Amino acid sequence: xxxxxxxxxxxxxxxxxxxxxxxxxxxxxxxxxxxxxxxxxxxxxxxxxxxxxxxxxxxxxxxxxxxxx
Amino acid sequence: xxxxxxxxxxxxxxxxxxxxxxxxxxxxxxxxxxxxxxxxxxxxxxxxxxxxxxxxxxxxxxxxxxxxxxxxxxxxxxxxxxxxxxxxxxxxxxxxxxxxxxxxxxxxxxxxxxxxxxxxxxxxxxxxxxxxxxxxxxxxxxxxxxxxxxxxxxxxxxxxxxxxxxxxxxxxxxxxxxxxxxxxxxxxxxxxxxxxxxxxxxxxxxxxxxxxxxxxxxxxxxxxxxxxxxxxxxxxxxxxxxxxxxxxxxxxxxxxxxxxxxxxxxxxxxxxxxxxxxxxxxxxxxxxxxxxxxxxxxxxxxxxxxxxxxxxxxxxxxxxxxxxxxxxxxxxxxxxxxxxxxxxxxxxxxxxxxxxxxxxxxxxxxxxxxxxxxxxxxxxxxxxxxxxxxxxxxxxxxxxxxxxxxxxxxxxxxxxxxxxxxxxxxxxxxxxxxxxxxxxxxxxxxxxxxxxxxxxxxxxxxxxxxxxxxxxxxxxxxxxxxxxxxxxxxxxxxxxxxxxxxxxxxxxxxxxxxxxxxxxxxxxxxxxxxxxxxxxxx
Ligand SMILES: Cc1cc2nc3c(=O)[nH]c(=O)nc-3n(C[C@H](O)[C@H](O)[C@H](O)COP(=O)(O)OP(=O)(O)OC[C@H]3O[C@@H](n4cnc5c(N)ncnc54)[C@H](O)[C@@H]3O)c2cc1C
Numbered sequence: 001x002x003x004x005x006x007x008x009x010x011x012x013x014x015x016x017x018x019x020x021x022x023x024x025x026x027x028x029x030x031x032x033x034x035x036x037x038x039x040x041x042x043x044x045x046x047x048x049x050x051x052x053x054x055x056x057x058x059x060x061x062x063x064x065x066x067x068x069x
Numbered sequence: 070x071x072x073x074x075x076x077x078x079x080x081x082x083x084x085x086x087x088x089x090x091x092x093x094x095x096x097x098x099x100x101x102x103x104x105x106x107x108x109x110x111x112x113x114x115x116x117x118x119x120x121x122x123x124x125x126x127x128x129x130x131x132x133x134x135x136x137x138x139x140x141x142x143x144x145x146x147x148x149x150x151x152x153x154x155x156x157x158x159x160x161x162x163x164x165x166x167x168x169x170x171x172x173x174x175x176x177x178x179x180x181x182x183x184x185x186x187x188x189x190x191x192x193x194x195x196x197x198x199x200x201x202x203x204x205x206x207x208x209x210x211x212x213x214x215x216x217x218x219x220x221x222x223x224x225x226x227x228x229x230x231x232x233x234x235x236x237x238x239x240x241x242x243x244x245x246x247x248x249x250x251x252x253x254x255x256x257x258x259x260x261x262x263x264x265x266x267x268x269x270x271x272x273x274x275x276x277x278x279x280x281x282x283x284x285x286x287x288x289x290x291x292x293x294x295x296x297x298x299x300x301x302x303x304x305x306x307x308x309x310x311x312x313x314x315x316x317x318x319x320x321x322x323x324x325x326x327x328x329x330x331x332x333x334x335x336x337x338x339x340x341x342x343x344x345x346x347x348x349x350x351x352x353x354x355x356x357x358x359x360x361x362x363x364x365x366x367x368x369x370x371x372x373x374x375x376x377x378x379x380x381x382x383x384x385x386x387x388x389x390x391x392x393x394x395x396x397x398x399x400x401x402x403x404x405x406x407x408x409x410x411x412x413x414x415x416x417x418x419x420x421x422x423x424x425x426x427x428x429x430x431x432x433x434x435x436x437x438x439x440x441x442x443x444x445x446x447x448x449x450x451x452x453x454x455x456x457x458x459x460x461x462x463x464x465x466x467x468x469x470x471x472x473x474x475x476x477x478x479x480x481x482x483x484x485x486x487x488x489x490x491x492x493x494x495x496x497x498x499x500x501x502x503x504x505x506x507x508x509x510x511x512x513x514x515x516x517x518x519x520x521x522x523x524x525x526x527x528x529x530x531x532x533x534x535x536x537x538x539x540x541x542x543x544x545x546x547x548x549x550x551x552x553x554x555x556x557x558x559x560x561x562x563x564x565x566x567x568x569x570x571x572x573x574x575x576x577x578x579x580x581x582x583x584x585x586x587x588x589x590x591x592x593x594x595x596x597x598x599x600x601x602x603x604x605x606x607x
Contacts, residue, residue, distance in 0.1 A: 033455050034455060034458060034459055034462070037455045037456045037458075037459035038459045038462060038463055040456075040459075041456070041459055041460060041463060041470060041473075042463070042467075045469045045470075
């Protein structure tokens with residue numbers, strides 16, 4: 001089974017985070033939402049593997065939940 | 070000139086049944102002379118089963134309704150004897166354009182697979198489709214086939230009994246009764262039969278209205294399918310332009326939920342909208358305007374004793390993806406050979422339950438596909454619209470996003486994977502032709518594979534000999550070689566040097582082997598005809 005990489009994989013996390021926020025500079029909430037959606041689609045296509053994508057979707061859906069939700 | 074849908078094609082005439090003291094009992098009665106009921110009548114009559122079709126009307130569908138007919142439907146029409154006339158009249162197209170907001174984001178060519186007699190699909194008004202079926206039915210009747218269509222015969226009440234069904238029918242000259250050993254309800258989405266029997270029809274309602282306008286236009290628009298997401302002339306909604314024969318163009322505009330339906334249908338409202346879409350100086354004339362809403366739903370079971378439901382009466386889908394009439398024709402294809410065998414005493418009653426199994430499966434697949442298209446075309450939440458628009462924005466420059474654009478998918482026949490009639494599925498043969506799959510056409514000798522299949526079961530052998538000993542029920546035997554029919558060999562034998570296929574009367578694969586084995590063929594045949602139960606059905 002293909003694996004979702006969950007160990008550290010980005011060489012310079014600070015720089016990546018910076019770049020991630022920088023593309024949203026000056027954007028309205030709607031524009032940012034649209035950008036995020038495009039980014040997800042681009043990355044998803046890059047990954048391609050349906051099992052990996054499903055694991056990522058599942059992980060994202062499971063994290064950040066509050067107790068009573 | 071009166072339009073074909075304004076003329077009575079099977080006018081009411083008095084029938085001896087109306088004067089009978091004791092209600093006459095028929096083998097099969099079909100309620101509804103829509104595409105599904107007519108096709109079922111032809112199929113059964115061709116198999117020698119007497120059939121009476123009752124319709125409250127006496128003419129074809131008013132306005133065009135269905136316009137996209139898929140290849141599988143044309144292949145079924147070939148079997149029913151009217152594939153040529155439909156294909157010749159229909160418009161064949163394979164180019165499409167997709168617009169988003171004010172811009173064309175991409176265009177595509179369908180690139181259909183070569184080596185099929187029929188095109189991927191044609192555009193044809195439903196009224197022509199029905200007209201060809203009516204004419205074929207009438208021609209069969211004239212040749213002496215046991216088929217009747219009774220116009221202006223409205224079924225008012227139904228009594229279902231264990232071995233027959235009683236029908237009360239209203240005519241211009243008053244009521245009468247008949248009985249049917251089998252009743253096929255092809256009476257449309259509002260099926261009175263379903264209602265009279267108190268049966269469920271649950272599913273999902275989509276809160277949206279669509280305006281359909283068929284316009285006659287001499288303009289030189291190309292024969293392409295144009296689809297708009299959020300265009301300036303219909304903000305926040307979608308639009309479709311598609312060509313039909315006789316310079317009729319289908320325009321389909323999404324209107325949203327909170328609208329005044331009567332006002333939207335008025336020409337003063339419709340004409341300016343269309344002008345915005347086509348350009349101010351394009352001249353056109355309105356042929357038919359209608360507003361529709363839709364649902365995706367199906368009956369829990371399509372068979373209830375001696376009453377069998379088919380077409381829209383059994384299942385309804387959104388029009389995106391053209392699956393309504395196309396899937397109804399597949400119902401007919403699946404049902405009629407089974408019903409004929411049971412009526413003729415060649416198979417047990419149980420065989421009809423496999424219609425239920427296979428076509429419920431087909432309906433679920435169609436509902437799934439059309440629900441997905443609907444979600445893309447009319448996003449139901451803010452986030453759904455954000456992703457939809459992201460796909461469209463990317464599609465303009467990025468090839469990878471284009472397959473995600475879903476403005477309706479081509480209707481393709483379903484594969485009855487795990488179907489109760491499926492037999493052996495030898496390893497190493499091409500996956501696309503596994504048991505349960507609809508046959509792919511291919512050139513065979515000077516003609517086409519599908520045209521050469523028998524009316525019942527067929528045994529197809531590629532680069533291997535079939536024995537002289539008789540096969541069950543004189544099944545049709547076809548022999549092919551890779552040397553003469555390479556495309557066929559590629560599709561059916563693939564890497565193997567030979568292959569043998571047992572093919573059902575509805576042109577789905579029943580079982581297959583690399584080498585001929587008489588005992589295995591016999592076993593698969595018994596299973597596919599319900600004479601022995603397969604593993605899958607326990
Ligand atoms: C706008 C629109 C676009 C569509 N586009 C497509 C498309 O492109 N491709 C596609 O495949 N499908 C399409 N469809 C769907 C297609 O039109 C239907 O799926 C198809 O007509 C169903 O055929 P049917 O024979 O089951 O029912 P119907 O065509 O509805 O026929 C039912 C018949 O039963 C008769 N009847 C009803 N009650 C009684 C009674 N009590 N007694 C006697 N007779 C009765 C009626 O008179 C009618 O003739 C579209 C539908 C719409 C509305």
